[in-house]
Amino acid sequence: ATRGLDYPALPTSVSFAAGSATALVSIPIVDDANYEGEESLVLSLMPGLAYLLDPVSSAIARIRDNDLPIISVVASDASAAETVASIAPNPGRFTFTRSGNNASELSVNLAITGTAQAGVDYGSLPATISFAAGLSTAVLNLEVIDDQVYEATESVTLSIVADPAYKLGTQASATVSLADNDLPTIAIERSEEHTSELQSHSDLVCRLLLEKK
Secondary structure, eight states, rough: OOOOBBBOOOSSOOOOOOOOOOOOOOOOOOOOOOOOOEEEEEOOOOOOOOOOOOOOOEEEEEOOOOOOOOEHHHEEEEEEEOOOTTSOBBOOEEEEEEOOOOOOOOOEEEEESSOOBTTTOOOOOEEEEEEEEEEEEEEEEEEOOSSSOOOOOOOEEEEOOOOOTTTTTSSEEEEEEOOOOOOOOOEEEEEEEEEOOTTTOOEEEEEEEEEOO
């Protein structure tokens, strides 16, 4: 704990009232609105000419925080794409951040939406992301599947789901786009054939079809 931020300045001495064997030192706590986790304050007795120190001459006060970490997410690589085996993969990436104290592990719940389909357009994503103890960021990669199907650019959106263990930041969702690497298939279809006794040949009228599978 930090003096002036977590608690006010404390006196440098304490007086025992006449006839009393105890003295009380109160420690007011400052509600600072910052997520810090549990903090501690050590109060130690100093030598003096009028008394002797007990072998136990210090005590620890622990301050429990009443604030929650704030979780945010951004698409740190928002443009992913299908690639063939001979070309390096082009995955997307989501980066999560948490504010304040990071001493302990924290799990965050996720919701996955978008036009792309898990297991078909990209590898399955977890329903939670965990911050390791000591870290304020966590990264989740979006692995793209080359599905051999011509389709428009698709999207994957990750949203942080509310939970009593944390608060949502102003950026609580992020989207990665998935670009296709396949080409459309062109087909030909006979539309009409004209013949007559006066004609020595047939006129074949055709139209081209653009197939999007």
